[in-house]
Amino acid sequence: MDDRWRIWAPMLVIAAVVAGSTALYVSRKSASHPKPNLAQEARLDLTSRNFRPLSTSLEALLADKGYEPVPTQTFSLFRQQAPDFTLKDSSGKPWSLHEHLKAGPVLLVFYYGYHCNHCVSQLFALNDDLAKFSELGVEVVAVSADPVETTRERFRQYGPFKFPVLSDPGNEVAKKYETYLPHPTPGKEGDLLHGTFVITRQGKLMWANRGDGPFTENRTLLHEFAKYEGRLR
Amino acid sequence: MSAVAGLILLCHLSTAAEPRVAFSVKDGWVELVMKQDGKPVADAVVLIHDDRGQSFGEGQTDENGEATFPQPRGESFVVEIKSGSEMADPVRLLNVESGVEPSRVLLSYGLRACCRFKDEGGEAVLVPLTRWTPAPTLVPGESNRWMWLVGGVVVFIAVGGLAACARRR
DSSP, X not given: OOHHHHXXXXXXXHHHHHHHHHHHHHHHHHHHSOOXXXXXXXXXXXXXXXXXXXXXXXXXXXXXXXXXXXXXXXOTTTTSBOXXXXXXXXXXXXXXXXXXXXXXXXXXXXXXXXXXXXXXXXXXXXXXXXHHHHHTTOEEEEEESOOHHHHHHHXXXXXXXXXXXXXXXXXXXXXXXXXXXXXXXXXXXXXXXXXXXXXXXXXXXXXXXXXXXXXXXXHHHHHHHHHHTTOOO | OHHXXXXXXXXXXXXXXXXXXXXXXXXXXXXXXXXXXXXXXXXXXXXXEETTSOEEEEEEOOTTSEEEEEOOOSSEEXXXXXXXXXXXXXXXXXXXXXXXXXXXXXXXXXXXXXXXXXXXTTEEEEEEOGGGSOOXXXXXXXXXXXXXXXXXXXXXXXXXXXXXXXXXX
């Protein structure tokens, strides 16, 4: 055997061992990394946004003349009939907007899905203040492209929300409400927005907020619904 | 992890208070008051278009954040507001019996979306848009210090081997 190989062969063996053990270490480390607790992270996101559940009674909140609600953003469907849709809820049952509007106004929320902290945090905020929305006769409903199975799995992991969470495969309904902006090139993924819409019992869209972050000012939403329900003094 | 940090940073930036604009109508004139964080926004450029998209008027807000213009006829009209170098999304106002609707508006800018939506094998995946992804860090940190050490040992062995080989020759 060539003298050079007497030196190079052990070197190559050492290098292979080092590379192999490094790869093993990295793969084990990533495998043992704990999965994030999304519910906990969503709560932290709400804290960072200074969200606090409303502790005052609905009557007192609506009577406060000093409160200035967040104005609506401009949007193309303002004062128009809300686009109707039927989607499956987390139990797989169909949920129709027009059916539920017969019972009262609807708060429609588009969230990114149960994937990251800010994606889902608004749902936790609404869950906290749900009793006040119910007191006004408002039904809260949340929509994302998460498949029914994913929502069900997250509910099993972290507990369910007290309002319907619907699956909008392909973001077809989100497109109608302009919270999903299809890519101009066919076949490429579009862009998502958070969206919050106040729909009166007449089915009219009267207030909207869309953007990069979730809308967590529930007091504004209660104020808007109270206005259209004739509950503001 | 860096993508998540970028997302969080962006979302915090986006929660900075956008300007609010109030509209009221008196004697056929529309009064606009623009405020940001409760303070009047002066010298904002206001462009008005009628419902056919024709330019109707142009002006600026005064030191009180106010601007006044005649109420355009028709079903609706559009107001565009530029403050500093930023042009807000156009505001479409409807002429109604009581004045104009909406009477208060939260200005938005571009309504840029946060993420791209991707479906990978039935699982929804959010892909942050490129501009929000911070550059990868090259500074040895807690997690990659071990890798740097291993790399150093490998280089040391390789250099040592080459030196030994050269000496034998």
